[in-house]
Amino acid sequence: MAGSMRVRAKEKNGIVTVKALITHPMETGLRKDEDGNIIPAHFIQEVTATVGDKVVFTANWGTGVSKNPYLSFKYKGSKGDIVTLSWTDNDGHSDSLEAEVK
Amino acid sequence: MDRRTFLTAGLGLGTLCVAGSVQAAWPKEAFEAQESNALIDMLASSKPAPSDAITITAPDIAENGAVVPISVSTTLGDVTRISIVVEQNPLPLTSTYDLTADSVPYVSTRVKMLKTSNVVALVEAGGKSYSGVREVKVTIGGCGG
Numbered sequence: 001m002a003g004s005m006r007v008r009a010k011e012k013n014g015i016v017t018v019k020a021l022i023t024h025p026m027e028t029g030l031r032k033d034e035d036g037n038i039i040p041a042h043f044i045q046e047v048t049a050t051v052g053d054k055v056v057f058t059a060n061w062g063t064g065v066s067k068n069p070y071l072s073f074k075y076k077g078s079k080g081d082i083v084t085l086s087w088t089d090n091d092g093h094s095d096s097l098e099a100e101v102k
Numbered sequence: 103m104d105r106r107t108f109l110t111a112g113l114g115l116g117t118l119c120v121a122g123s124v125q126a127a128w129p130k131e132a133f134e135a136q137e138s139n140a141l142i143d144m145l146a147s148s149k150p151a152p153s154d155a156i157t158i159t160a161p162d163i164a165e166n167g168a169v170v171p172i173s174v175s176t177t178l179g180d181v182t183r184i185s186i187v188v189e190q191n192p193l194p195l196t197s198t199y200d201l202t203a204d205s206v207p208y209v210s211t212r213v214k215m216l217k218t219s220n221v222v223a224l225v226e227a228g229g230k231s232y233s234g235v236r237e238v239k240v241t242i243g244g245c246g247g
Contacts, residue, residue, distance in 0.1 A: 015206055028214070030192060045128050056204045059211075062133040064188060064196030066169045066212040073199070074206035 007099040009083050016077035016101050018049060018057075020085055021070055028063040044069065047087045051077060077101060129198060138187050138194040142224055145185055145198065146231035150224055153178065156234030158223050164215060167240040173210035174234070178227040181207035190219035216243045 009018045022044065029041025047059040056075040077083075079101050086096035135141035142150060159173040174184050184207065185198040196213040207225070215221075215238060223234045 028193075051204075054202075054204070056202055058127070058200040059209075060128050060133075060198045060200070062193060062195050062197060064191055064193060064214050066214055070171075070210070070212045072173075072208075072210040074208045075202075075204045076206065077204070 004095045005085060005087070005097040007083070007085050007097050009081070009099045009101040011077065011079045011081075011101050014076055014078070015074050016081060016083070017072065017074050018083055018085070018099070019070075019072045020047075021068065022047075022087060022095075023068055024087075024089065026063065026065055026067045026069060030063075042089065042091055044087045044089045047071060047085060049073070049075075050084045050086075051075070051081050056083075127200070129195075132195050132198070133193065135195065136193060138189045138222065141195050142187065142222070142233075145183075145195075145224060145226075147226060147229060148231045150231040150233035153225070153232035153234060156223050156225055156232060158221060158234050158236040159210075160221060160236055160238050163239045163241065165241050167215040167217070167243040169212050170215050170238060170240070171210070171212050172221060173208070174223040174225075175208040176223075176225050176227070176232075176234075178207065178225060178232060180228040181205070181225060183224075183226040184209050185224040186211070186213060187222040187224060188213060188215050188219050189222060191216050215240045 004023045006021045027042040031039045043063045044061050049057040057073045081101040084098050088094040132141045132144045155178045156176045164170040181201050186196045187194045199209045218239045220235050220237050225232045
């Protein structure tokens with residue numbers, strides 16, 4: 001699942017705004033394919049953001065988050081921080097990406 | 103004091119015991135609940151008080167229910183969690199966000215909406231629950247099927 005993420009982080013007045021886009025189908029498990037078979041749920045459950053070894057933000061997602069999810073959050077930080085964003089889905093796939101705060 | 107306090111304490115302990123397993127904190131029951139009041143009861147530490155200090159930014163009318171941008175921010179202090187609930191969805195809880203002492207109480211994402219619905223932002227701040235509501239009209243539903 002490498003390369004599934006794009007992350008940007010920018011500091012202003014001591015507040016870092018992180019914006020992330022993740023490529024993921026986010027299947028609800030309620031849809032059917034052309035043959036009427038239910039498409040199994042496949043969705044990201046958790047996204048964590050860490051700076052150093054400190055978790056600064058955690059997102060818990062259900063199937064109600066849109067396909068190819070967008071996430072933005074803010075934390076008190078500074079330029080040059082390395083923010084690591086990691087996600088895990090209900091099938092056990094995962095990916096992570098580091099971004100330097102500009 | 104009672105049952106809820108006890109449960110929360112137990113939950114905290116449970117989380118400690120399985121620290122390291124990332125899925126542990128994922129509130130499965132709340133995500134599987136089909137009724138928004140029931141899941142709000144599961145997530146809230148107290149009966150949510152309606153609050154003007156919660157701002158929900160969303161379109162008044164969403165043309166495409168598959169992708170509805172929602173942002174939640176609040177001026178409440180000591181915020182530990184923000185949850186976004188779409189009342190009329192088959193599974194109303196879209197997402198919850200765990201904040202830390204380093205967090206600024208703001209989150210923005212995009213959610214699916216089956217039809218016109220109230221969007222509820224449930225905020226845990228200083229050990230109490232608060233809620234904000236905003237209606238979003240949907241022209242084309244986005245849950246597929």
